[in-house]
Amino acid sequence: MLNIQNNVKLATYTTFSIGGKAKYLVEAENLADIRQAVEIAKDKEVPLLIIGGGSNLLISDRDFEGLVIVNKLKGIKEIRERNSNEVLVTAKAGEVWDDLVKYTTKRNYWGLENLAYIPGTVGACPVQNIGAYGREIKDTFVSLEALNIEDLTLRTFYLKDCNFGYRSSIFKEGLKGKYIIVSVTFKLSLLPAPALDYGSLQEEINKEVVNINAEDVRLAVEKIRKSKLPEPKEFGNAGSFFKNPEISQEEFEKLKEKFPDIKYYDLPSGLVKVPAGWLIERAGWKGKDLGLAGVWHQQALIVVNKGGASFNDIKFLTKTIICEVKDKFGIELTPEVNIIE
Ligand code: EPU
DSSP states (O other), X not given: OOOEEEEEEGGGGSTTOOOOEEEEEEEEOXXXXXXXXXXXXXXXXXXXXEESSOTTEEEOSSOEEEEEEEEOOOOEEEEEOTTOSEEEEEEETTSBHHHXXXXXXXXXXXXXXXXXXXXXXXXXXXXXXXXXXXXEGGGTEEEEEEEETTTOOEEEEEGGGSOOBTTBOTTTTTTTTTEEEEEEEEEEESSOOOOOOSHHHHHHHHHHOSSOOHHHHHHHHHHHHHXXXXXXXXXXXXEESBOOOEEOHHHHHHHHHHOTTOOOEEOTTSOEEOOHHXXXXXXXXXXXXXXXXXXXXXXTTEEEEOSSOOHHHHHHHHHHHHHHHHHHHSOOOOBOSEEEO
């Protein structure tokens, strides 16, 4: 029997530790639970919200008059063909992402190690094509299985179907709210394939390792992330709050004249990516608080709940940052976090 909980505080399901009560909440352990929960939401004619690890979500303090499905589907399987240098690893959507990364690096499978220590679940990763230290999940992604909320059929999405971009996918755009991701399959390499071009990662590895394996890289990434990013258990947060903006060459040249030390990366598209962390720091916000919300002192891209912050506290701080960055640099920052008003 499906266990439907009533009036559940969503703050306990988000890494920001913010969010009002959900009228109904189901912790789904298998596909049948998800299907049943969707049917119930349809019967009751209430909106649905799907949560994984709640690590990229800012939810309003208002009560949610709908049904929340917490995706708890577990399991990791692998397929290794004889004489192949690759292995296919399939994980259910409710697996903790970092547990999957560890599972692969402990076996010395290459491909996910740069994405270590990112909070959240496997099912949430493709939605925003998570990325760090020069890698994104699209680099090793093969396919995913997802449930169509409308007709409850399963569909396989291959790489070409997902429209992966920088922190985006079809599941955040055209198909937003239409599918529930059930499992994700990655193709990993059995041969060493380190991607160490990201400066700080290269430095960390050079310091410590001679014969490098995937687990060494995972540990180096974990160490860097721990030194820069706040632990959600201590200070609620959802990782980078904003995306790094991409601007035209023209716009960039003008900015560089005014701010010669601006940090940037040229993109293959011809656009220029400017780190939002740098813009926010130069706008004077690094390590500063506004009420109970604050900007992390080690990484200006992270907005934190200093304890007891409300949805509006975070909104007010981030709106203020957006305005001030716009005034100073003419660039409009956009949130990377999924905001549920
Ligand atoms: N910077 C500053 N001040 C700051 C922060 C950064 O000047 O307070 C400058 C740095 O000096 C550096 C540049 O900005 O030149 C980039 O900084 P960093 O390497 O810390 O990465 P990021 O661009 O700020 C992105 C991702 C992170 C990911 C890191 C590492 C986005 C929105 N964020 O941050 O992802 O961990 O790269 O690859 O793309 C997340 O998405 O939640 C997340 C944490």
